[in-house]
Amino acid sequence: MALEEISTSGQRESMSDVLQKCAPGSQGDDPAPSRSALDAEAVKVAYRRWAAVYDTVFGGVSAFGRRKAVEAVNSLSGTKVLEVGVGTGLALPHYTKNKQITGIDLSGDMLARARERVQREQLSNVEALLEMDAEETCFDDASFDIAVAMFVASVVPHPRKLFRELKRVVKPGGHILFVNHFLAPSGVRGVVERGMARASRSLGWHPDFAMESLLPPEDIARARIQSVPPVGLFTLVTLDNI
Numbered sequence: 696m697a698l699e700e701i702s703t704s705g706q707r708e709s710m711s712d713v714l715q716k717c718a719p720g721s722q723g724d725d726p727a728p729s730r731s732a733l734d735a736e737a738v739k740v741a742y743r744r745w746a747a748v749y750d751t752v753f754g755g756v757s758a759f760g761r762r763k764a765v766e767a768v769n770s771l772s773g774t775k776v777l778e779v780g781v782g783t784g785l786a787l788p789h790y791t792k793n794k795q796i797t798g799i800d801l802s803g804d805m806l807a808r809a810r811e812r813v814q815r816e817q818l819s820n821v822e823a824l825l826e827m828d829a830e831e832t833c834f835d836d837a838s839f840d841i842a843v844a845m846f847v848a849s850v851v852p853h854p855r856k857l858f859r860e861l862k863r864v865v866k867p868g869g870h871i872l873f874v875n876h877f878l879a880p881s882g883v884r885g886v887v888e889r890g891m892a893r894a895s896r897s898l899g900w901h902p903d904f905a906m907e908s909l910l911p912p913e914d915i916a917r918a919r920i921q922s923v924p925p926v927g928l929f930t931l932v933t934l935d936n937i
């Protein structure tokens with residue numbers, strides 16, 4: 696839930712009218728969260744620690760996936776883009792200037808870095824950076840042409856709820872993209888990832904995250920699923936919103 700809205704120009708704006716539109720939702724028939732599911736507070740604590748070193752530690756290894764997702768966004772029609780879990784804003788400089796970006800994140804510490812980047816690099820097409828829960832945003836239905844979540848789906852407590860929310864805020868015929876690491880179904884990598892899952896809370900993400908936790912089978916069946924080179928550790932998933 697957003698507590699405040701801070702525009703990229705640094706100005707505080709009242710969100711009270713927008714906040715009144717936000718009502719708690721239900722988890723419906725989602726798969727049960729894993730034992731070590733991250734709640735919003737755990738996400739904030741984890742990313743408070745990560746914020747200062749995130750770009751150095753994670754920026755390099757994730758760069759290919761991020762660039763591939765942004766290239767995909769840039770190639771799609773539509774200008775209004777929602778980037779959820781925008782983090783320190785590593786993707787922001789790579790959008791074409793005709794895309795108008797709204798970024799949201801739960802972590803004020805990560806957002807502070809993103810705001811610095813926007814000012815430093817004068818990214819005039821970044822319209823707003825907002826502290827907001829991607830599972831339960833304050834946006835009206837069909838507010839965006841495209842929503843993109845990069846390395847976020849395995850961090851939120853209820854991934855199916857995230858997906859439903861993105862479907863709601865993206866126009867019918869628009870596009871939803873995820874780039875993420877998904878659990879290897881078998882082999883040594885799968886065993887290692889399941890073992891690492893015990894450290895989810897301190898890592899701030901779920902190494903054992905399965906695509907089925909995010910998307911219902913019918914959406915997996917219709918999604919465009921592309922492995923991201925060079926090592927194929929990450930996967931880009933693109934869905935048309937119906």
Ligand SMILES: C[S@@+](CC[C@H](N)C(=O)[O-])C[C@H]1O[C@@H](n2cnc3c(N)ncnc32)[C@H](O)[C@@H]1O
Nearest residue numbers: 742780781782800801802805828829845846850
């Ligand atoms: C692994 S980082 C990815 C950051 C960025 N997308 C990137 O590519 O570097 C995950 C981000 O998701 C944010 N996040 C986690 N849960 C969230 C939620 N429910 N709503 C909004 N942001 C969330 C975290 O605060 C963190 O900044």
